Amino acid sequence: MLKRLSNFSLKMFTVLFPSEKPLLFTGVNSTIELASLARASGSKRPLLVTGKFLLKLELLDRVLEHFKNEGCEVTVFDGVIPNPTYDVIEDGIRVCKENNCDSVFAVGGGSTIDAAKVIAACCSNNVGVEQVIGLLKVKQPTLPFYVVPTTSGTGSETTNSAVISETKTHQKKFVVDPKLIPSAVALDANMLKSLPPKITAATGMDALTHAIESYTSVNRFSDAERDAKLAIKLLLEYLPVVYEDGNDLEARQLVSLASFLAAYAFNKSGLGYVHAISHQLSAYYNTPHGLTNAIILPQILRFNKSVCADRFANLERMLSGVSIGSDEQLADRFIERVDTLGQRLNIPGGFKELETKHYEAIIRNALKEARSFYAVPRLMSPAQCQDILASIAASSGTETNQMAHAT
Numbered sequence: 001m002l003k004r005l006s007n008f009s010l011k012m013f014t015v016l017f018p019s020e021k022p023l024l025f026t027g028v029n030s031t032i033e034l035a036s037l038a039r040a041s042g043s044k045r046p047l048l049v050t051g052k053f054l055l056k057l058e059l060l061d062r063v064l065e066h067f068k069n070e071g072c073e074v075t076v077f078d079g080v081i082p083n084p085t086y087d088v089i090e091d092g093i094r095v096c097k098e099n100n101c102d103s104v105f106a107v108g109g110g111s112t113i114d115a116a117k118v119i120a121a122c123c124s125n126n127v128g129v130e131q132v133i134g135l136l137k138v139k140q141p142t143l144p145f146y147v148v149p150t151t152s153g154t155g156s157e158t159t160n161s162a163v164i165s166e167t168k169t170h171q172k173k174f175v176v177d178p179k180l181i182p183s184a185v186a187l188d189a190n191m192l193k194s195l196p197p198k199i200t201a202a203t204g205m206d207a208l209t210h211a212i213e214s215y216t217s218v219n220r221f222s223d224a225e226r227d228a229k230l231a232i233k234l235l236l237e238y239l240p241v242v243y244e245d246g247n248d249l250e251a252r253q254l255v256s257l258a259s260f261l262a263a264y265a266f267n268k269s270g271l272g273y274v275h276a277i278s279h280q281l282s283a284y285y286n287t288p289h290g291l292t293n294a295i296i297l298p299q300i301l302r303f304n305k306s307v308c309a310d311r312f313a314n315l316e317r318m319l320s321g322v323s324i325g326s327d328e329q330l331a332d333r334f335i336e337r338v339d340t341l342g343q344r345l346n347i348p349g350g351f352k353e354l355e356t357k358h359y360e361a362i363i364r365n366a367l368k369e370a371r372s373f374y375a376v377p378r379l380m381s382p383a384q385c386q387d388i389l390a391s392i393a394a395s396s397g398t399e400t401n402q403m404a405h406a407t
């Protein structure tokens, strides 16, 4: 169980246990460069962790062929499911050990990458999943760990954490340790072009939320701020492009880079109320993470405006190159940009399924999450949180069974 941390403690954690960026390959077919690096670094028996869906798409044929040509014996573990459970990961650990694998090569979305992180950590430490749950429980470095993300949004390819679902209690468990950061990552547009528009939009809005929540955190680091700003710029410009044309590989590359940078930024500076509320809504209504964030984000931008006008104005100046106007006016223009992006991506205004009987628990848990883990710029009261929930419920909404889930 993670302990409650003050803002100062959060900052000290980042300083004492710094998270470095993984070595990065970018470009079409950079997956092959990553496989070459793994082989050159001594990997002879990689465990390829992925989902069955990707294997069916035959996206992996080239990388499997490449490993084979390099003289590697690849073991494929394709048992990862969305929101991986202890059982799934224990299965992966068993396969990894039985085949004496010497590295882990993950190709997939956030769930696949999270599962692969824990498999790589447990195998090198010779422990089970339960022993690495929590903060700084990974004693020795993981197996050499390589990642090719097939969505652009979760940022798991950059972060120091993994989420596991505990089957009996349906609770999310976290493994948090800088050792979970991959050795190297390939952002390969070829691996992203089959992503459907709805998932492209939802995951991209997750990345935008990471960047904005990081940028408005009071836990500030200059490199995280720089990366968050660049991510915001790239996402506002190129996310609508890839939503409309998934085969625009240049735009795909830039959106995937933005996701990577946004995740680095939030890994250092933390998140905020969008995620705190979103996690509760997903727990109650199984709403997809990215889409839930996209719906909540405009509400939190308006909630934070009274204390973040200067930050939002800075972003607007960067985006427009215009500095005429007060901070408040420029902040309004930035918020309107986010509104417009949501409209272009057909993000609904709310959820029809929100039920008032759940409000009390949602509010309690959301405020607790924010208080415990995030360095938010403005504290929210229960009444303010209730107003936001009511606004989301009242807005023209969508039903969760009509929404796209990204894995």
Ligand SMILES: [Fe+2]
Residues within 6 Å of the ligand: 154, 206, 210, 275, 289, 293
């Ligand atoms: Fe997120």
